[in-house]
Amino acid sequence: MxxxxxxxxxxxxxxxxxxxxxxxxxxxxxxxxxxxxxxxxxxxxxxxxxxxxxxxxxxxxxxxxxxxxxxxxxxxxxxxxxxxxxxxxxxxxxxxxxxxxxxxxxxxxxxxxxxxxxxxxxxxxxxxxxxxxxxxxxxxxxxxxxxxxxxxxxxxxxxxxxxxxxxxxxxxxxxxxxxxxxxxxxxxxxxxxxxxxxxxxxxxxxxxxxxxxxxxxxxxxxxxxxxxxxxxxxxxxxxxxxxxxxxxxxxxxxxxxxxxxxxNVLALEACAHLSQTYAPVDPLYIIMPDWVRFRAWKAARRLEMLREKWDDFTLASKNFTDNDLITLIDTTHAKLWRIVKSLPYTDQRQLFTSCLRESIEDLKTFLLATYPDKISCAHLLSAKEPALDTENIDPATSGLTLSVTSVADLEDTEVGVFGKKQPLLFGLDAEFLCSPLGVSNLMGVVEDIENCVDDVITLQEEESKLVYF
CATH class of the missing domain: 2.60.120.620 (q2cbj1_9rhob like domain)
Structure with a gap:
């Protein structure tokens, strides 16, 4: 490697x-x-x-x-x-x-x-x-x-x-x-x-x-x-x-x-907030930039998973103009990857938050303008991971409904940008809304980065939520 x-x-x-x-x-x-x-x-x-x-x-x-x-x-x-x-x-x-x-x-x-x-x-x-x-x-x-x-x-x-x-x-x-x-x-x-x-x-x-x-x-x-x-x-x-x-x-x-x-970053994850993995034994000037790079990598990987399926499924099936979206996805990916490869070891929280916010600004603007009334429904139809309390998951009430057998299936070639066939709920782009790799995945990019910004702002030194007995 x-x-x-x-x-x-x-x-x-x-x-x-x-x-x-x-x-x-x-x-x-x-x-x-x-x-x-x-x-x-x-x-x-x-x-x-x-x-x-x-x-x-x-x-x-x-x-x-x-x-x-x-x-x-x-x-x-x-x-x-x-x-x-x-x-x-x-x-x-x-x-x-x-x-x-x-x-x-x-x-x-x-x-x-x-x-x-x-x-x-x-x-x-x-x-x-x-x-x-x-x-x-x-x-x-x-x-x-x-x-x-x-x-x-x-x-x-x-x-x-x-x-x-x-x-x-x-x-x-x-x-x-x-x-x-x-x-x-x-x-x-x-x-x-x-x-x-x-x-x-x-x-x-x-x-x-x-x-x-x-x-x-x-x-x-x-x-x-x-x-x-x-x-x-x-x-x-x-x-x-x-x-x-x-x-x-x-x-x-x-x-x-x-x-x-x-x-496969759409799988349920071990922890979604810095306080869940931070222990005071690790200096903030190491753990914090490492966390920021990690969350930027995860968000970039979400976009990679979408692009890996794009040519196979989207160009043949999508019913609305997508050239601008492709460019936006690639530009956002480049900004996120720049964080992964270039962020220094420091405890400058303002540097972290400004880099993170700038990386998703255009994608966030696009999503809010394009899907203002559809985002919540799109989340319910996707592989959106549940809230942080994974110890007490109730799949029946958490909105965890997938159009595929399991999250692992997202790596298979049969599942693409559109997921499996869904009725036209929201117009011509319904399938893009319903796919685990589609709109909800793009919203996941924004949410992951915004959560990371909150982590950077709110984490207190010596504060840890690690659970052990």
Whole structure:
């Protein structure tokens, strides 16, 4: 994968203050360069659990997700040489470890600091592998601060008698990023405890139980099995409650966590507001521009999905002049992509809001002028994602009605700009109104960016709405 073309890497932008690529003093130079051939030994899991069949998720929710994939058994990720180099890299980065309420010891933004990890964070082999597992096309998460973090054994999980308190390595939670690859970096014979567990049930049920102050039923808490060094598990982590138990004996228990995002951005998403993914451990001058770039990327990707189907369906079927609309879509896309590639690492909120507002100004004007009395109805007929409270979705009352079998079908060639045939509700452009890729998608571009503007304006430092138990 070309770094210059990926969503998480701006071009000609200085790294964030205090974050620089470092040489690992215990490795020779050639060992510090990532190689898919040298450092990977990818295999496939022996079992996969789906959300609907195996984890009892509501099919009316699942059909709005990018995929039905839930989680899997362990599989090999790293070669022996990859694990050897990784040991040195993590040891050199431990001095940057921090603590937050959910995770007592972690390293954030590791791809800012390590050429080796940044190389793995652009590995085409890893990306192909997890996309095959998920059953949909994934990219590395557009927010570089979220791309990779390292979880470590808490310092106060000491085995000494004068400090008996054992903290979870990670508490019960669902991720704020859609998919995660968790790679085990410590030989399991060197520690006890530190077990990765997941709840064998839907997110909504787990949330109700934990919010009520009750523990999850023991017979429905599952272990992933032996956590062999260099092996990993892959899960749709925002839909699966999981935790890591305290380390009982041993000096280390380390995992590396990569985050991924589906290219089908019309799917229900893990979080829609910055406060839902912000933790004070991340500086605002990193998390905020990363969030702005991410939302600009998502909005641009909406337009790309429309344009990818345009030639196949629109030119032959659309009954009104569309040349101006094509130009508007392409111009808006260029403005959004400029944000993705050029926004600097800073905490200048006025810069963020002005760039965001300018990027959609013309599209917003067009939509309000062209569809002033049709927008709300168009939303009801589209794949418009529901409000933020995804833990309590009621598809029967949320306006979630699609003219396709599932959101995943939007990647199939049979679904185009017009969706499937609908009656002429609003005149000659009825099908464009009814399509998940049509008017509601363009309105989604505007709404995503306006919500991002609100996030930038309203987020308070130290304010986080991350949910964990």
């Amino acid at each position: 070309s770094v210059s073309q990926c969503a998480c890497c701006p071009v000609d932008v200085d790294p964030p203050k205090g974050y620089t690529m470092e040489t690992v003093p215990t490795l020779v130079n050639e060992d510090q360069v990532w190689s898919d051939e040298k450092h990977l030994s990818l295999t496939f899991p022996t079992s996969i659990q789906t959300l609907e069949k195996d984890l009892n998720n509501d099919p009316e929710v699942v059909k709005f997700l990018a995929t039905d994939y839930g989680c899997c058994s362990r599989f090999r990720v790293m070669s022996n040489e990859g694990s050897r180099v990784l040991d040195h890299v993590i040891d050199s980065l431990e001095k940057y470890s921090k603590s937050c309420p959910r995770i007592p010891k972690l390293i954030r933004g590791a791809t800012f600091r390590s050429e080796f990890l940044n190389g793995m964070g652009h590995s085409s082999a890893v990306l192909r592998h997890v996309s095959l597992l998920a059953g949909c096309e994934l990219i590395y998460h557009p927010m570089k601060i979220h791309q990779l973090h390292v979880n470590m054994k808490p310092n106060d999980s000491s085995t000494s008698t004068n400090n008996p308190v054992k903290k979870n390595v990670d508490r019960w939670h669902c991720d704020s990023t859609p998919f995660v690859l968790i790679v085990f970096c410590t030989d399991p014979d060197e520690y006890t405890g530190g077990t990765l567990q997941f709840f064998n049930g839907p997110k909504e049920e787990g949330l109700r139980i934990l919010t009520a102050g009750n523990g999850l039923p023991a017979d429905r808490v599952k272990n992933v099995g032996r956590q062999d060094k260099g092996f990993g598990v892959f899960m749709q982590g925002w839909r699966v409650f999981h935790q890591v138990t305290p380390v009982l004996t041993g000096d280390a228990r380390t995992t590396m966590v990569f985050s991924f995002y589906p290219r």
